[in-house]
């Protein structure tokens with residue numbers, strides 16, 4: 001079947017929702033289609049590893065995209081080809097014509113040796129949340145010490161599961177945070193009874209005849225086998241760039257776009273986790289965080305509408321922040337958090353409330369706001385002022401630059 005829309009958005013996540021809203025800012029009546037391969041309409045992902053675990057009665061975080069934007073949702077619809085000359089995309093037997101196209105295809109979780117199942121959850125979707133919650137009555141091995149692994153391990157522990165958390169790092173968070181904070185995070189896991197195994201690399205998974213899953217782990221020289229009722233994995237994502245690549249759009253880690261979030265094809269844009277864009281402060285990068293998904297999505301949508309309605313495009317100048325919550329610990333951050341860099345720590349209450357500045361080559365590259373809120377604009381302003389190498393000869397000036405209390 002053939003459908004024709006003014007705007008076609010490939011991907012049904014948060015960037016897609018934001019893009020539909022961005023289109024509506026400039027074009028109240030143009031037709032919009034969202035083609036998403038999940039069965040659910042767009043929803044927020046962060047609550048899947050946070051709010052829903054703290055308060056299971058919380059509502060599922062659907063965004064109400066169709067009601068708010070009048071976009072036509074084509075769910076369980078996987079786009080397999082783009083014809084940029086004909087300005088169409090193909091999904092199964094259907095062809096969708098567009099005047100402006102957005103790639104908001106996000107990323108897919110990296111997998112180990114077993115595919116997804118009720119016992120093996122590569123955590124990304126609302127279905128994964130339900131599968132993980134069903135495991136909370138028993139023992140669960142969580143693989144991965146990044147955002148998803150730590151948040152899910154905390155959620156499962158709060159829900160009563162017997163949790164083992166595996167991280168290849170020397171400690172949870174050792175690659176991102178200063179030593180004092182790393183110890184603070186570890187204490188939180190210990191207090192909640194999580195068995196943290198550091199320096200452990202999960203190699204492969206095996207299903208047992210009695211319904212458990214065994215995680216085969218390399219811990220130093222020693223192979224270890226850990227059996228559990230289920231395993232939840234947070235091994236990072238691969239950006240879904242294949243569609244862009246197959247229609248000849250440049251891809252370099254993500255789909256490469258200019259400061260208008262436009263690919264080399266003026267009718268094709270990209271936003272969210274899949275886009276590699278020139279950040280106004282931090283340079284070319286791809287960001288896997290919700291502020292980027294919503295803000296770049298909205299900006300890309302507005303620029304699609306500007307293209308279709310013949311108005312000037314606006315550059316995307318936002319440097320996104322990100323955040324994470326583990327138990328009652330929480331932070332916001334802008335830029336790069338790398339514990340190998342030179343750090344300036346400014347604590348109001350040590351390891352409880354403070355700001356950590358990440359510097360290299362006499363410049364500021366990241367700001368961690370630990371339990372300090374409403375300060376991301378201040379962090380951006382500092383990054384903007386001190387991002388050139390050599391612009392920060394005395395990192396000591398950062399003490400007190402952002403109010404900590």
Ligand SMILES: Cc1cc2nc3c(=O)[nH]c(=O)nc-3n(C[C@H](O)[C@H](O)[C@H](O)COP(=O)(O)OP(=O)(O)OC[C@H]3O[C@@H](n4cnc5c(N)ncnc54)[C@H](O)[C@@H]3O)c2cc1C
Pocket residue numbers: 010011012013014015016035036037038044045046047048049077078079080104105106107108123124125148240243271272273274287288289290291293321322323324325
């Ligand atoms: C559990 C969880 C918790 C998170 N918590 C935080 C947090 O606390 N703070 C933070 O800053 N960020 C967080 N994030 C990251 C944030 O949610 C993502 O950055 C954001 O959701 C990305 O949105 P997106 O629309 O770009 O991509 P996605 O959410 O990946 O959406 C893309 C959609 O496109 C679909 N798709 C892909 N290819 C096709 C195709 N060919 N045809 C049709 N559909 C396709 C995908 O299936 C998917 O539904 C979290 C992520 C997860 C998973």
